[in-house]
Amino acid sequence: MNLKQAISDKINSKTKPLGALGKLEEIALKVALLQNTLSPKITAPTLVVFAADHGIVAEGVSPYPQDVTWQMVMNFIAGGAAINVFTKQNGWNIEIVDAGVNHHFDENLPIRNLKIANGTRNFLYEPAMSEAELHRTFDKAEALVNEIFMSGCNCIAFGEMGIGNTSAAAVIMSKITGLPIHKCAGKGTGLNDDGLAHKIAILQNAMQKHQSHSAKTTLQTFGGFEIAMITAAILKAAENKMLIIIDGFIVTAALLVAHCTNPEVLDCCIFAHQSDENGHKAMLNYLNVTPLLQLNMRLGEGTGAALALPLVQAAVNFLNDMASFDSAEVSEKS
Amino acid sequence: MNLKQAISDKINSKTKPLGALGKLEEIALKVALLQNTLSPKITAPTLVVFAADHGIVAEGVSPYPQDVTWQMVMNFIAGGAAINVFTKQNGWNIEIVDAGVNHHFDENLPIRNLKIANGTRNFLYEPAMSEAELHRTFDKAEALVNEIFMSGCNCIAFGEMGIGNTSAAAVIMSKITGLPIHKCAGKGTGLNDDGLAHKIAILQNAMQKHQSHSAKTTLQTFGGFEIAMITAAILKAAENKMLIIIDGFIVTAALLVAHCTNPEVLDCCIFAHQSDENGHKAMLNYLNVTPLLQLNMRLGEGTGAALALPLVQAAVNFLNDMASFDSAEVSEKS
Numbered sequence: 001m002n003l004k005q006a007i008s009d010k011i012n013s014k015t016k017p018l019g020a021l022g023k024l025e026e027i028a029l030k031v032a033l034l035q036n037t038l039s040p041k042i043t044a045p046t047l048v049v050f051a052a053d054h055g056i057v058a059e060g061v062s063p064y065p066q067d068v069t070w071q072m073v074m075n076f077i078a079g080g081a082a083i084n085v086f087t088k089q090n091g092w093n094i095e096i097v098d099a100g101v102n103h104h105f106d107e108n109l110p111i112r113n114l115k116i117a118n119g120t121r122n123f124l125y126e127p128a129m130s131e132a133e134l135h136r137t138f139d140k141a142e143a144l145v146n147e148i149f150m151s152g153c154n155c156i157a158f159g160e161m162g163i164g165n166t167s168a169a170a171v172i173m174s175k176i177t178g179l180p181i182h183k184c185a186g187k188g189t190g191l192n193d194d195g196l197a198h199k200i201a202i203l204q205n206a207m208q209k210h211q212s213h214s215a216k217t218t219l220q221t222f223g224g225f226e227i228a229m230i231t232a233a234i235l236k237a238a239e240n241k242m243l244i245i246i247d248g249f250i251v252t253a254a255l256l257v258a259h260c261t262n263p264e265v266l267d268c269c270i271f272a273h274q275s276d277e278n279g280h281k282a283m284l285n286y287l288n289v290t291p292l293l294q295l296n297m298r299l300g301e302g303t304g305a306a307l308a309l310p311l312v313q314a315a316v317n318f319l320n321d322m323a324s325f326d327s328a329e330v331s332e333k334s
Numbered sequence: 335m336n337l338k339q340a341i342s343d344k345i346n347s348k349t350k351p352l353g354a355l356g357k358l359e360e361i362a363l364k365v366a367l368l369q370n371t372l373s374p375k376i377t378a379p380t381l382v383v384f385a386a387d388h389g390i391v392a393e394g395v396s397p398y399p400q401d402v403t404w405q406m407v408m409n410f411i412a413g414g415a416a417i418n419v420f421t422k423q424n425g426w427n428i429e430i431v432d433a434g435v436n437h438h439f440d441e442n443l444p445i446r447n448l449k450i451a452n453g454t455r456n457f458l459y460e461p462a463m464s465e466a467e468l469h470r471t472f473d474k475a476e477a478l479v480n481e482i483f484m485s486g487c488n489c490i491a492f493g494e495m496g497i498g499n500t501s502a503a504a505v506i507m508s509k510i511t512g513l514p515i516h517k518c519a520g521k522g523t524g525l526n527d528d529g530l531a532h533k534i535a536i537l538q539n540a541m542q543k544h545q546s547h548s549a550k551t552t553l554q555t556f557g558g559f560e561i562a563m564i565t566a567a568i569l570k571a572a573e574n575k576m577l578i579i580i581d582g583f584i585v586t587a588a589l590l591v592a593h594c595t596n597p598e599v600l601d602c603c604i605f606a607h608q609s610d611e612n613g614h615k616a617m618l619n620y621l622n623v624t625p626l627l628q629l630n631m632r633l634g635e636g637t638g639a640a641l642a643l644p645l646v647q648a649a650v651n652f653l654n655d656m657a658s659f660d661s662a663e664v665s666e667k668s
Contacts, residue, residue, distance in 0.1 A: 015409055016416055017523040021637075022610060022630030063667045071664040075349055080657025082350055089651055090644060189351040190667060276356060294628070295645070296356030303355075310424060310644040311629070317423055323414025330405040333397045333524060 007032045013324040017333070023292065027270060027315035034241055034268055035154070040316050042243070044153040045309060046093040047302050048144070048233065049076060049083060050226035052100035053119030054164030055128060056206070061167045061199045064189050066119075070103030072161050077110050082299055083159055086306035093153070097144070099137065100225030101162075114140040116225045120168075124206045127221045128168070134220045134228055141229035145236040155312070156237050157245040157272070158254070159302020160226045163189075166277060169253035171203055171222040173279055176215055176256045177286045181207060186249070186278030215260035223257075230254035238265040245312065247305040248275035248298070252283045259287065270312060273297060273304030341366045347658040351667070357626065361604060361649035368575055368602055369488070374650050376577070378487040379643060380427040381636050382478070382567065383410060383417060384560035386434035387453030388498030389462065390540070395501045395533045398523050400453075403497050404437030410495070411444050416633055417493055420640035427487070431478070433471065434559030435496075448474040450559045454502075458540045461555045462502070468554045468562055475563035479570040489646070490571050491579040491606070492588070493636020494560045497523075500611060503587035505537055505556040507613055510549055510590045511620045515541060520583070520612030549594035557591075564588035572599040579646065581639040582609035582632070586617045593621065604646060607631060607638030 001009075011025050012018055019025065031040045051073050057066050075081045076096045079088075087094045097112040098105055102119040105111050116136055120128035129137075148156065166188035173184040185200050212218040219228055231254040237244050238258075246255055246269050258265050266287065273293035274281055284291060292308050325332050335343075345359050346352055353359060365374045385407050391400050409415045410430045413422075421428045431446040432439055436453040439445050450470055454462035463471075482490065496502075500522035507518040519534050546552040553562055565588040571578050572592075580589055580603050592599050600621065607627035608615055618625060626642050659666050 014416070015406065015414060016633050020523075020631060020633040021416065022632070024629060024631070065665050065668065068665050071662070072349065075657055075662040075664055078657065078662065080349060080655075080662045082348070082355065082652055082656055085651045085655045086648055089648060189354070292629070293645075295358060295626070297354060297358070298356070299350050299354040307645065307648055311627075311641065314420055314423060314641055317419045318416055321414075321419045322416055323409055323412065328405070328409040328412065328414045330409055331399050331402050334399065 003036065004033060007038060010038055011319065013326070014318065014322040015325055015328050015330050021318060024311065024315040024318060027312055028319040030270065031243055031316055032319065034243060039320055042155045042313055042316055044093060044151065045091065045155040046095060046148050046153045047087050047157045047159055047306055048095045048097060049159040049161060049302055050097045050099045050229045051161040052225035053102040054162055054168055054224050055120045055122035056124060056167050057164040058122050059124055059202045061202055062163050062188055063191055063195060064163050066102060066163050069161055069163050070101050073098065073101060073105070073111065081301060082303050083301035083306060086303055090306055090309045092306055092309060099229045112144065114144065114229065120224055123222050124202060127210065128223055129220055129225065131220060137225050137228040138232040141232035142236040145233045149240045149242060153242070155243040155245065157247060157302055157305035158230045158233060158251050159247055159305065160230065160250045160300055162224050162226050165224050165227065165250050167199060167203055168222055168224045168227055169250045170279060171207060172218055172227070172253045172256060173283055174207065175212060175218040176260065177282065179282060183282060184279045188277065215257045219257050227254045231257045234258040234265055235262060238262065238268045242268065243270065244268045245305040245308055246271050247302045248273060248300060249277040249280045250300055252280060256283065272308035275304065337370065338367060341372060344372055345653065347660070348652065348656040349659055349662050349664050355652060358645065358649040358652060361646055362653040364604065365577055365650055366653065368577060373654055376489045376647055376650055378427060378485065379425065379489040380429060380482050380487045381421050381491045381493055381640055382429045382431060383493040383495060383636055384431045384433045384563045385495040386559035387436040388496055388502055388558050389454045389456035390458060390501050391498040392456050393458055393536045395536055396497050396522060397525055397529060398497050400436060400497050403495055404435050406495050407432065407435060407439070407445065415635060416637050417635035417640060420637055424640055424643045426640055426643065433563045446478065448478065448563065454558055457556050458536060461544065462557055463554055463559065465554060471559050471562040472566040475566035476570040479567045483574045483576060487576070489577040489579065491581060491636055491639035492564045492567060492585050493581055493639065494564065494584045494634055496558050496560050499558050499561065499584050501533060501537055502556055502558045502561055503584045504613060505541060506552055506561070506587045507590060507617055508541065509546060509552040510594065511616065513616060517616060518613045522611065549591045553591050561588045565591045568592040568599055569596060572596065572602045576602065577604065578602045579639040579642055580605050581636045582607060582634060583611040583614045584634055586614060590617065606642035609638065
């Protein structure tokens with residue numbers, strides 16, 4: 001009997017009507033298959049928040065000033081952001097990474113310094129990063145994921161902070177899915193209708209200026225350092241057979257790029273939530289996946305992923321800890 | 335300034351775009367209003383599972399034998415059921431109540447003995463319970479909720495176990511909402527299409543035999559002891575201003591009855607999930623509420639409510655623990 005059948009049999013032996021735990025049964029099967037066991041475990045779950053700045057903010061695509069990126073990084077390390085509250089509550093380790101923030105952080109602060117540059121260049125005029133910079137983001141992110149994996153973590157999630165990064169993610173989405181930019185760009189942190197129209201016009205203009213014929217070139221031309229690092233981190237985590245809990249719009253944009261390189265990354269992914277940011281639902285449809293949560297959230301930072309962990313844990317726990325009809329001496333269906 | 339405005343201001347001062355935490359912001363507001371404070375707390379959350387048997391099972395409305403009710407109660411106290419796994423994981427106290435199981439449990443077992451009778455009568459032929467029995471279910475359930483409240487619990491949920499109870503709940507739903515029985519009855523623990531057609535015919539027949547002109551009479555004529563106790567428990571919990579996390583089809587049927595008595599119970603209720611049992615979505619629509627989770631679950635026991643607690647806790651935690659733009663020195667939107 002193959003493992004998949006054995007896992008399904010174990011799920012069906014539990015004291016509940018067949019299929020009655022719905023999506024939790026799908027997750028239990030997925031995690032057990034990924035870990036190649038009938039008794040999966042979540043160990044040292046770790047959420048990595050990558051922060052970086054974006055040259056495109058010079059075009060007025062966000063209502064918040066760029067300084068909010070570094071200010072929020074300081075908020076993360078002080079423990080005052082939503083992602084701190086949710087990771088603490090749900091038992092995640094948290095790592096804060098400077099992937100390319102336009103600010104000098106004191107080296108004594110608990111921030112992983114993987115800085116590539118003080119933000120990307122303005123992709124309305126030139127590629128956001130050079131090919132060499134893109135390679136460096138990959139190298140650094142891969143090394144970080146390997147370090148986290150070697151420390152005993154088998155479940156990872158990614159968050160992000162970067163004023164302007166919904167613009168970068170929207171272009172990546174449009175390029176990869178083929179959907180027009182107005183179906184991909186949204187209000188981000190809170191643009192009004194005029195602001196959104198301006199953002200779409202800027203992005204349309206930028207897309208006409210640059211050719212990009214591969215996902216990798218798209219990432220280099222329009223991406224951010226945090227988005228590129230998340231792409232690399234997803235690919236490396238999948239190589240390590242880690243369970244990856246996918247957050248919202250930005251992280252799913254990074255996954256779209258990773259998916260072009262290796263479609264099998266999806267075997268490692270659980271989709272935490274559907275963001276309220278315009279475009280995320282279409283991204284999930286493109287990947288043909290359904291998220292666990294729909295809470296009308298649109299905050300980023302990895303907050304959706306952080307909130308989904310108890311559901312993933314519940315799936316693992318029922319598979320390990322529930323009694324079977326036999327062991328509990330409960331009568332089965334006639 | 336009134337409390338509602340003060341709570342909203344506190345939510346909006348947090349370091350996040352306005353409204354970016356979606357439904358969690360609604361929950362934070364609801365819990366704070368209910369507790370009449372800017373700093374709500376969840377204390378000693380308790381999930382009470384009421385078990386009882388149903389005379390209507392003699393008509394073949396469930397594919398499982400009635401013995402499964404008492405066998406599952408034994409499974410609950412042994413810790414082997416899904417509700418045990420989820421309550422343990424998420425920090426719930428759990429209480430198991432014999433509301434009227436057709437079985438004699440040893441008095442030394444950790445089961446609350448609130449037994450009214452060894453199951454209800456078969457409502458195809460006679461009312462499920464007498465008026466005196468209904469009063470006793472209310473008295474006993476109210477006393478239990480008060481005891482739990484006095485012990486320091488301010489957040490309660492209810493689960494149920496009772497082979498045949500989706501039949502009782504479907505009739506209650508049909509009587510209160512006015513929807514035809516075939517829109518209310520579902521496959522329960524796993525009837526096939528023929529079984530469902532038979533169940534609907536039986537329930538239709540029973541509804542034609544008995545008049546019931548009030549929610550209370552409906553509860554007495556078609557209800558179960560566990561459903562009646564949950565109705566009473568909801569009303570008493572609301573009187574105590576406890577937060578009530580509402581589970582699936584059976585518990586929402588009990589809430590429909592409670593809502594007829596006191597529509598303001600909804601101010602205390604958070605809807606945990608939408609069950610896959612046919613009818614639950616229509617119940618939620620009737621009450622004009624949206625659930626937190628949609629996981630395609632249909633297990634009962636209170637499992638949906640148990641899984642929703644971390645989201646409710648996250649709402650309370652962000653309200654209490656997130657930094658404000660001022661305190662974190664983060665720039666606001668321009």
